[in-house]
Amino acid sequence: MNAALLQRLQRSLAQREGSSLRRKLAARASDDLRVNLADNDYLGLSRDPAVIAAGVAALHEWGASSSASPLVTGYTVVHQQLEHALAAWQGYEHGLVMNTGFAANSAVLGGLPKKGDLILADRLVHASMLEGIAASGARLRRFAHNDLDALELMLHEEPALEGVIFVVTESVYSMDGDSPDLKRLASLRKRFGFCWVLDEAHATGWYGATGSGLQEEQGAFAAADIVVGTLGKGLGSQGAYVLSHAPEVRDALINFAGEFVYSTYLAPSCAAAALAAVERVKGMSAERGQLHALSHAWRDGLVEVGFAVPSGDSPIIPLILGDSDVTLKYAAALRAAGFMVSAIRPPTVPERTGRIRISLRRGLTPTALANFLQALKGVRE
Ligand SMILES: Cc1ncc(COP(=O)(O)O)c(C=O)c1O
Structure with missing residues (x-):
């Protein structure tokens, strides 16, 4: 191994160790x-008999892997059924299954905003969103955590843009477990016309009459323009998804998101387990x-x-x-x-x-x- 590289790695790891931060x-x-x-x-759905049975049946039917990018042969009727089920459940017309929530967030926020656009993001949004935002070339401003007055002030402060304004929030924050007022976000969206990207990762299954998330719980059903969710938390499986009202969002990800195009797709057994979990969670x-x-x-x-x-x-x-x-x-x-x-x-x-x-x-x-x-x-x- 190159000596300079080794030294650099050792130094940065020692720094982390010294401040009790080494992972x-x-x-x-x-x-x-x-x-x-x-x-x-x-x-507890990762251990649910119906979820396990669906995964096992799909393992027998499809094998252990999707074995290819979704654009080659990786996309199966199981993935298609799952995206339809997720979209219908959460009130969206279009859905796309992704390999992980991390990839879904980085694809959406790295691919849809462009240079000249503005992203207003909660101070505590997930690292996957920040990675996407950094890659997008759009300007980023962060508002104080869950402070929608601060967001509204920023929206007033910003001069009319040529580009698009994106507002980025989670519904349950992953390290704090708290939430913004989604009804107010929905009404700000109506007033200011921004594109609202909402990460429902930690709310799916836990909130809402049918468990579809915090939008359902708070009476703001399907209010966000784009929802990112994961199959690997409340749904007890693995993988993720992006939902939207506009077909162009799905098409753009299929065409331009490297995370989708250049990666072996989620195994059908994970998609099948998630599909069973959606049905379980509703009841x-x-x-x-x-x-x-x-x-x-x-x-x-x-x-x-x-x-x-x-x-x-x-x-x-x-x-x-x-x-x-x-x-x-x-x-x-x-x-x-x-x-x-x-x-x-x-x-x-x-x-x-x-x-x-x-x-x-x-x-x-x-x-x-x-x-x-x-x-x-x-x-x-
Ligand atoms: C808010 C949030 N979004 C996205 C992700 C990533 O999801 P996944 O675990 O499916 O990659 C996480 C997981 O840590 C998360 O907490």
């Missing part, structure tokens, strides 16, 4: 019995009620033992601890007490806001909460 992989065993508070399988409104109650119970419990956590009923609760070494200390103690947790540190989150990101899931018991609170108290003492 490390830990392989999980299938018989790990710790209580999982880390992954995004909020409704889970009783479970959604229980999950929202669970979210309140965990937040109340954390507040009772002296931690400040945001109110709400989303699946994500940030336990903000500050410095990275403190975050690591809590994570180690919680793991030792039988919980699977991840220590989220900069640059994933802003400086000095290291946290345990508590990710809730169906089936968590009151005993798990009591033990978790007990373990937290133990670290603090």
Whole structure:
């Protein structure tokens, strides 16, 4: 290996190590019995018998891989059925399955905005959106997190553009578990005529009468121009999708998005599992009620033992601890007490806001909460 390159890599890794920020992989065993508070399988669908059966049947029918780009032979009738099902469920006319949410966001935001356009993005939008935006050549302004007054001010401040204004938000923020007012965003969109890109990654399955997301929950059904969602979180599978009212969005991705064109397509078994998950999730409104109650119970419990956590009923609760070494200390103690947790540190989150990101899931018991609170108290003492 080239010596200069090795030195450069060693220096940057040592820098991360020195500030407790070095990321490390830990392989999980299938018989790990710790209580999982880390992954995004909020409704437990990755283990749902109907979802597994659909994936297995597709494995037998199609084999283990799509084996090609979607433009060659990778696109199957299973992908097509899935995109129709996703679009109809969430109130859109057009859908396109993508390999990952990361690829979907970077394709949409890297490909649709151009030089001369303006992107107004929430301060905390996901890294995949920022990667796309950086590649797009459009000008970026970021508004304070969930502050729609600040967004409105920016919209007033901006002189009439030749280009297009994009507004980029999530519906449930991945590291904070909070949400913007989607009805207000919808009314700003009507007034100012921007193109609204909404990432529903963490809301799908959890919110809405049929589980289609926060737009449905907040009475802003299908209000965004473009929705990006993932199949790998609440839907318990793998892959992602982009929905739009305009057929041109789908066509542009098929024609211009390298993430779509130059990559082996999502395996049909993942698409089939996701299709089964969509059908399962529509009928889970009783479970959604229980999950929202669970979210309140965990937040109340954390507040009772002296931690400040945001109110709400989303699946994500940030336990903000500050410095990275403190975050690591809590994570180690919680793991030792039988919980699977991840220590989220900069640059994933802003400086000095290291946290345990508590990710809730169906089936968590009151005993798990009591033990978790007990373990937290133990670290603090
Ligand atoms: C808000 C948000 N969007 C997109 C993604 C990426 O989705 P995927 O895991 O399917 O690549 C994530 C995952 O971390 C996310 O949190």
